[in-house]
Amino acid sequence: MPELPEVEVVRRGLARWVRGRTITGVEVLDPRSIRRHALGTEDFIGNLEHATVLDVVRRGKFLWMPLAMSGSPDPGLGTDGENLSKVALMAHLGMSGQLLMQDPGVADEKHLKVRIRLSPVADMPQQLRFVDQRIFGGLFVTSLVPTVDGGPGGLGETPLPEIAEEASHIARDPLDPFFSFDAFYRKVKGRKTGLKRALLDQSVISGIGNIYADEALWRARLHYAKATDTLRRADAERLVEAAKDVMNAALDAGGTSFDSLYVNVNGDSGYFARSLNAYGRAGEPCGRCESIGLRSIMKREQFMNRSSYTCPVCQPRPRNGRW
DNA sequence: AACGCGACCTGCGAGC
DNA sequence: TGCTCGCAGGTCGCGT
Numbered sequence: 001m002p003e004l005p006e007v008e009v010v011r012r013g014l015a016r017w018v019r020g021r022t023i024t025g026v027e028v029l030d031p032r033s034i035r036r037h038a039l040g041t042e043d044f045i046g047n048l049e050h051a052t053v054l055d056v057v058r059r060g061k062f063l064w065m066p067l068a069m070s071g072s073p074d075p076g077l078g079t080d081g082e083n084l085s086k087v088a089l090m091a092h093l094g095m096s097g098q099l100l101m102q103d104p105g106v107a108d109e110k111h112l113k114v115r116i117r118l119s120p121v122a123d124m125p126q127q128l129r130f131v132d133q134r135i136f137g138g139l140f141v142t143s144l145v146p147t148v149d150g151g152p153g154g155l156g157e158t159p160l161p162e163i164a165e166e167a168s169h170i171a172r173d174p175l176d177p178f179f180s181f182d183a184f185y186r187k188v189k190g191r192k193t194g195l196k197r198a199l200l201d202q203s204v205i206s207g208i209g210n211i212y213a214d215e216a217l218w219r220a221r222l223h224y225a226k227a228t229d230t231l232r233r234a235d236a237e238r239l240v241e242a243a244k245d246v247m248n249a250a251l252d253a254g255g256t257s258f259d260s261l262y263v264n265v266n267g268d269s270g271y272f273a274r275s276l277n278a279y280g281r282a283g284e285p286c287g288r289c290e291s292i293g294l295r296s297i298m299k300r301e302q303f304m305n306r307s308s309y310t311c312p313v314c315q316p317r318p319r320n321g322r323w
Numbered sequence: 324a325a326c327g328c329g330a331c332c333t334g335c336g337a338g339c
Numbered sequence: 340t341g342c343t344c345g346c347a348g349g350t351c352g353c354g355t
Contacts (some may be wrong), residue, residue, distance in 0.1 A: 002348060032332085061349075097334080101349055111333085134332045136349055193325065202350085209348055259335090262348070281346095305328080307346085 004207030004276070005062050005174055005250035006262050006270065008155075010099055013265035015056040015157050017101045018065065022052045025117035033113035033132055034066045036090075036166070037140035047087065047141040054085050056105035059176065060206025062167035063099075066144060066160060086144050088164045091130070094137030100124035101265045114139055121158035133261065142166045151178035153194040173207030174244045175251075185236050188228045192215055195231065195239075196224030197304060208243060211256055211279045214309050216243040218288075223315045224308050249275065278309040286311035 002010070026045045028034055037044045052100045057064055066085040071315045091099060100109070103125050108115075113190035114130040130139055144162040147153050155176055171187070172179045182229030188195075198204050208216065219223055219242035221234060250256055257271030258280075263269055273280075277287055282300035289296035289311060296313035 006348075033330090092349080094332095095347070098351095132332095133334070134347090136331065163355095191325085197325090200349095210347060256348075258348080261334095 002097070002210035002255070003190060003212050003247075004061060004175065004271070005094060005212075005247050006255035007058055007063055007207075008175070008251055009255045009264050009270065010093070011056050011058045011063055013101070014063075014065075014099060014128075017265065018053045018118065018128060019157065019223070021121060021124075022050065022070075022119040023048045023116055024119055025049065027115040027117075028113075028114045029115065030135070030180070031128060032139055033138045034136050034309055036138050042168075044139075044141060049087060051087075051089075055090075055156045055158055055166075057088075057154040057156035057159065059163065059167050060202055061175045062090065062092055062154075062164065062170065064167065066162075069103070076107065077208055085160065085162075086146055087141055090140050090142045090164050090166055092137050094132065094134065096133040096261050097137030098129075098131040098261075098263055099265055100129045100263075100267060102127045118154050120232070141211075149178070151306045158294065159285075164290075170202040170206040171204055174205065174240055175207070175247060181237065181240055184240065185231075185233060186230055188236060191228040192284075193228055194224060194303075195222060195226040196229055196308065197230040199226050199239075199243075200304070205240075205243075205245075207247070210306055210308075211276070212243060212246055212250070214278040214293060215246045215276060218309075218311065218315060219246060221314050223310060223317050225250050226318050278311070281309055286314060289313050 026048045028041050034044050053065040054068055055064045066088045068085055104127055109131045111131050111133045112129055113132050116128040118126055119166050122125055142164045145165050145168055147163050149291050152159030152161060167291060184205050191198050196213050199208050216239055219237040250272040253270055253272035256272040257269035258273055281298045284298050286296040286298055294313060298309055298311055298312050301308050
């Protein structure tokens, strides 16, 4: 469910509440939500208790909190400038995950999976709750490893030159200051596949899911089946700019929410859904065509076992992957 | 290398 | 009222 803008909304909210706080207790209400923690529940809890949260970092849809373990004299940077944090609490929201800040008195959510208690600070909620209806998301502890390109691992308040190991296989996302268009274009040209498949491949470009893939393609007037190895540089540039623009706009609106499944850490929905031009608009007129007096109806097709929305007029299907 | 598919889950609305 | 079906923002791992 949540794509980059939604995860970034969560990251910012979390950073405000949890940086510098120590984990005082962890309750795993459903072990399926930590199944990616291979060593089990006891080990998961043991890794977190007494650890201090240094930051909240994101690359694509992966979100992690570098931790200073108890006994570390100086959470944060060591005297030699090397960071002491070598492990992080990883969170992936999957299709329906939520990270909520709550006061202890608030009744447990129906799909509450993990409760993390934090050291009390005046006027700050004391619990971080992981709620997940479908359980495709989850939490686990992972180590931090150096990045391949030497840049920061992801976007955080005080970025580290390391990345959570479980996120190190994905490419930088378009909102990452270290995102490289050249690296993206090289990867895309090297693929022999359709454009949307490449956009959804997190190792080519990360953070884009089914909603923003369709939105970016619509804005760039490209069809999802366009062959990647024939993509012109100018088209690729337009596509990346479109992805950046639509995701920044969604971020400003607090993300895309169709229902109560996607909410920020305070439980509020975003309102970008009303600004979508393609996703979910089957049967409705294409706004761009309409604005120049053309009549065109958005259509929905199955692609990769999911829905794709296009305008048949301004996003024509390429013949043999070419125009 | 790329693909198609199933697996992992719950819940909602539509249609009968 | 209930049943079944299709559908939903994602990722991973398998066989081909």
